[in-house]
Amino acid sequence: MGAGRRMMEYTKEYTPFFSLLRSGLWEKDLIDLSPFPISQEEWLEVYTRSCRQTVQGIVYRGLSYLPSQLLPPEELLVRWMVESVRLEENNKRTNKEIMALYTFFVSNGVHPILKKGQAAAALYEVPSLRVCGDIDLYFRTKEEYKCANLLIARQGIEIHRRADGSYDYNWHGIEVEHHATLVDLRNPFLSAYLKKLLQGNDFDENYFSESRSSKNDENRSSKINESSLYKIEVPSASITLLMFNAHIMKHALLSGIGLRQLCDMARAYYRFSGLYQGEELRLIYQKTGMMKWSRLLHSFLTEYLGLEKKYLPYEQDTVPAEKLLEAILRGGNFGQHAGDYNRKERGYFSKKNYMIKSIYRNRRISLDCALFEAFCWTAELICGQIHES
Amino acid sequence: MKINENFKLRIIKDHYFIVDSTQKEENMVDVYKLNEAAAWFWSTLSGKEFTATMLAECLCDRYGIAYERALADVETMLEDWLKWGLAEE
Numbered sequence: 001m002g003a004g005r006r007m008m009e010y011t012k013e014y015t016p017f018f019s020l021l022r023s024g025l026w027e028k029d030l031i032d033l034s035p036f037p038i039s040q041e042e043w044l045e046v047y048t049r050s051c052r053q054t055v056q057g058i059v060y061r062g063l064s065y066l067p068s069q070l071l072p073p074e075e076l077l078v079r080w081m082v083e084s085v086r087l088e089e090n091n092k093r094t095n096k097e098i099m100a101l102y103t104f105f106v107s108n109g110v111h112p113i114l115k116k117g118q119a120a121a122a123l124y125e126v127p128s129l130r131v132c133g134d135i136d137l138y139f140r141t142k143e144e145y146k147c148a149n150l151l152i153a154r155q156g157i158e159i160h161r162r163a164d165g166s167y168d169y170n171w172h173g174i175e176v177e178h179h180a181t182l183v184d185l186r187n188p189f190l191s192a193y194l195k196k197l198l199q200g201n202d203f204d205e206n207y208f209s210e211s212r213s214s215k216n217d218e219n220r221s222s223k224i225n226e227s228s229l230y231k232i233e234v235p236s237a238s239i240t241l242l243m244f245n246a247h248i249m250k251h252a253l254l255s256g257i258g259l260r261q262l263c264d265m266a267r268a269y270y271r272f273s274g275l276y277q278g279e280e281l282r283l284i285y286q287k288t289g290m291m292k293w294s295r296l297l298h299s300f301l302t303e304y305l306g307l308e309k310k311y312l313p314y315e316q317d318t319v320p321a322e323k324l325l326e327a328i329l330r331g332g333n334f335g336q337h338a339g340d341y342n343r344k345e346r347g348y349f350s351k352k353n354y355m356i357k358s359i360y361r362n363r364r365i366s367l368d369c370a371l372f373e374a375f376c377w378t379a380e381l382i383c384g385q386i387h388e389s
Numbered sequence: 390m391k392i393n394e395n396f397k398l399r400i401i402k403d404h405y406f407i408v409d410s411t412q413k414e415e416n417m418v419d420v421y422k423l424n425e426a427a428a429w430f431w432s433t434l435s436g437k438e439f440t441a442t443m444l445a446e447c448l449c450d451r452y453g454i455a456y457e458r459a460l461a462d463v464e465t466m467l468e469d470w471l472k473w474g475l476a477e478e
Binding site: 063 | 418
């Protein structure tokens with residue numbers, strides 16, 4: 001089947017899924033109910049796709065905006081409700097462990113910055129329904145980074161070096177990653193610029209709550225009851241946007257990307273609107289060689305996720321975003337649903353083989369949008385894997 | 390008496406369920422279907438102590454039904470809740 005025809009099929013097949021996703025993402029009524037009703041089998045497909053893209057909690061919120069007679073069969077609805085409770089419990093547990101980890105580091109004189117993950121959850125109307133992944137921590141200096149790795153090892157916890165130079169370990173059943181870089185860009189000519197950029201940016205305190213935040217909460221923290229919260233440092237609005245964008249680009253070029261990360265980006269643009277200078281971010285994207293990629297990303301966010309154009313950092317022409325959609329639907333959560341992905345596989349050759357296949361699969365995006373960055377990442381990962389082996 | 394806070398209420402339109410949040414196995418989770426009145430009780434009683442007579446009075450106020458009938462309905466409901474571990478003394 002040709003790419004154009006395949007995309008038309010995708011678009012038609014995925015219409016109910018995207019309608020519910022947009023509705024849950026923005027907590028708004030569905031604009032068009034014409035794709036409904038759908039059959040029992042189609043409902044099961046919507047559920048399976050939601051789980052595959054790790055957006056089942058957002059789509060679950062979308063169900064509340066459907067008229068009663070268009071809801072899924074009760075058996076599936078109950079399954080979704082059970083899943084929503086499981087997500088809430090996981091978020092509660094992850095937030096508790098972030099706090100424990102943060103307290104542990106601070107008491108030892110190390111101050112981590114929370115990257116992505118639960119910091120992204122705080123951008124949603126219902127943070128507890130975002131699927132939580134790993135805990136990603138960034139350390140501002142090499143000394144703090146080394147010290148943090150050492151502190152964990154001294155606890156008797158096995159800590160592994162990854163191909164990209166970061167470290168991971170299991171903390172009370174949750175995967176934690178330590179990063180020495182905040183922004184996932186590997187062009188060596190940018191390192192001085194990024195260093196300067198980060199030095200000039202403050203970090204904010206973010207708040208986490210197990211309960212639902214106010215629907216009209218423009219500020220991330222001010223309207224939430226502080227007694228149920230704890231605080232941890234996160235990057236400022238413009239750096240968070242750069243960090244999310246670069247992270248999505250990295251995965252789109254390499255292992256593959258899932259819809260949850262795109263939803264995070266859309267929510268971040270929406271929630272940070274007015275908290276940063278759009279023109280400043282445009283210049284950052286320009287200097288970091290991300291303009292072409294960002295145009296594709298922004299087109300996807302507005303066309304498929306329903307982000308209003310006024311929330312984008314700057315005006316731009318829309319481009320067809322089908323190639324990004326295709327990569328997302330093919331790979332799912334960080335490419336984990338691409339046919340040959342095996343997370344448990346840690347062998348040198350199988351990892352390398354998977355990575356090369358994955359980069360080849362995503363070549364349409366690399367060639368069009370960020371060839372040099374894709375080259376730098378590939379080189380770094382190959383070197384990292386040689387080091388690992 | 391108070392409700393068991395491990396059970397979480399889920400409402401979508403006119404579907405009301407409570408789900409046990411303590412069970413780990415996805416396919417082995419206790420789920421109970423509630424009617425609209427029971428779901429209303431559940432959401433308003435969270436974290437509070439209550440008695441059958443208090444609930445019967447609330448039911449009379451909300452639905453305008455006779456006290457005796459409300460009390461009988463509430464007692465039957467609470468008996469079930471206690472039996473299934475949804476509420477505790």
